[in-house]
Amino acid sequence: MTSQARVTNSHAPTGNIIRDSALGLVPETLGNYMDLNRQLWEGGPLSPAEIEIARIRNARKVNCVFCKSVRYDIAQEDGLSEDRVQMIDDDYEQSNLTDREKLILAFTDQYLNDPAGLDSALKERLRQVFTPQELVHLSMVVAFFNGFSRCAVAIGGMPDELPVMTISVPQ
Template identity: 80%
Template sequence: MASQPRVTAPQQQTGNIVRDSALGLVPETLDKYMDLTRVIWEGGLLNPAEVEIARLRNARKVNCVFCKSVRYDIAVADGLTEEKVQMIDDDFQQTSLTDREKLILAFTDQYLNDPAGLGSELKEKLLQEFTPEELVHLSMAVAYFNGFSRCAVSLGGMPDELPVMQISVPQ
């Protein structure tokens, strides 16, 4: 991980972990990002714990230290536990996650590795468990998470590890 930042965070700190990162250098863009974050978490068809499972799988695949350490409070309130978070690994199929949660992880992996290569077996399972609208929400959430975690990684300056921290959906 690049511990030297490629871009320095704003001098004036606000107390908001996202606004105080390098993303805070472009508040006009960041404000739209915060709006979209709220819609993904609060306006979609998937519940917050399901959204968080996809976000954390993306964070693990991209290796975004910040994203891996964050837990959204709305997902924790919805029942996401650290025990469940520990199951979001490469052996998730062998865990006690629900079939729906395992499908979210399988879809996220497929999306990140080969979005056009969705096999007929996975497609059939997804359509048995999720509505088309839920799959669109999941697709858009994963695309969003992937873009911003890659942005964070590319900007550098992250430590090798961070403690688990809970944050709120931006208001």
């Protein structure tokens, strides 16, 4: 991880953590991405806690320091505690997460490692637990967060670690 940013935002701070980042240098497109972010959190069939589980798993796999440190308030309000977040590690199968939550992690890992390589057993388990709409939503969530976390890592400028911080879905 590099603590030297490749790109920085020199504009006056707005108080919005995303708009104040280097992503704020392209406000013409950032607004659309933030609208999609809000729709993914608020408009789909998955719960905020389920979305957060996939988002945090992606962050840990990509090693985005910022994304690993963020907790969305709506996921916390939906019941995702920090104790549960700590179970989103490589030993999640032995954790107290629900079977549905474990499947979200298994799907996220598969999506990040080899999206075309879903074996028949995982496909069947996913079909038994999730509706087709939920699976599409989960795919979109992982794709969106993976793209943004990779962008953050590529831009650089992150410290080695950050404290856990709670934010709201950006407006």
